[in-house]
């Protein structure tokens with residue numbers, strides 16, 4: 001107790017005893033490059049990557065009682081009820097020894113956002129938002145070749161509609177709180193990652209600055 005690091009944790013989490021994990025939400029339209037960039041962030045910055053879509057697809061494969069419902073929702077590009085997705089995210093966080101997570105593809109609507117906050121009491125440190133044109137995202141999704149049942153033009157159009165109507169308002173909500181770090185995601189993978197690195201390096205510099213100020217006060 002009483003060290004500089006304790007003080008910083010206390011400031012970030014409210015109290016040392018109830019230390020919560022650091023969470024960064026990674027948002028952007030379908031095919032904007034969330035999964036690709038998360039893999040890079042994991043390599044460089046030591047976060048654990050949790051993709052809501054991957055967790056839901058694993059749940060279908062596991063033969064869970066919700067599997068058929070989830071499969072139908074994904075095929076229609078619809079958003080699975082929060083309680084299902086949040087339970088999967090919470091379990092993944094609890095089972096992992098890391099204390100910093102990239103949550104990719106969540107929250108995708110207001111219900112996701114409010115329920116996660118209510119259940120976990122976790123506020124994201126910031127929201128990484130990958131901004132990309134529909135034309136480019138469509139091209140990427142049709143070329144993704146991961147055998148996904150939702151990467152066909154009919155479902156892609158539905159997913160774009162859901163993104164505009166339900167997911168963008170969540171980005172706007174965090175924008176109003178000054179939490180959005182917007183990245184031009186239409187560029188090549190390496191250039192996008194340069195912009196991502198700048199966001200994470202700035203965050204680390206700010207934290208070092210805070211600790212320095214504290215230790216000199």
Ligand SMILES: Nc1ncnc2c1ncn2[C@@H]1O[C@H](COP(=O)(O)OP(=O)(O)O)[C@@H](O)[C@H]1O
Nearest residue numbers: 030031032033034035036140143144187188189
């Ligand atoms: N900056 C980029 N330029 C071109 N293709 C990309 C870029 N980022 C990702 N991709 C490709 O586009 C497809 C979708 O990327 P992915 O990371 O799965 O996006 P998301 O998780 O946002 O749907 C993949 O085939 C990926 O290899």
Ligand SMILES: Nc1ccn([C@@H]2O[C@H](COP(=O)(O)OP(=O)(O)O)[C@@H](O)[C@H]2O)c(=O)n1
Nearest residue numbers: 030031052053074077078079080105106108
């Ligand atoms: N928070 C979430 C995330 C994904 N999903 C479902 O999973 C699908 C695929 O999500 P994903 O994040 O893997 O898709 P991409 O944006 O990576 O292409 C979505 O279209 C939804 O049907 C959901 O219901 N709720």
Ligand SMILES: [Mg+2]
Nearest residue numbers: 034035051053
């Ligand atoms: Mg993805």
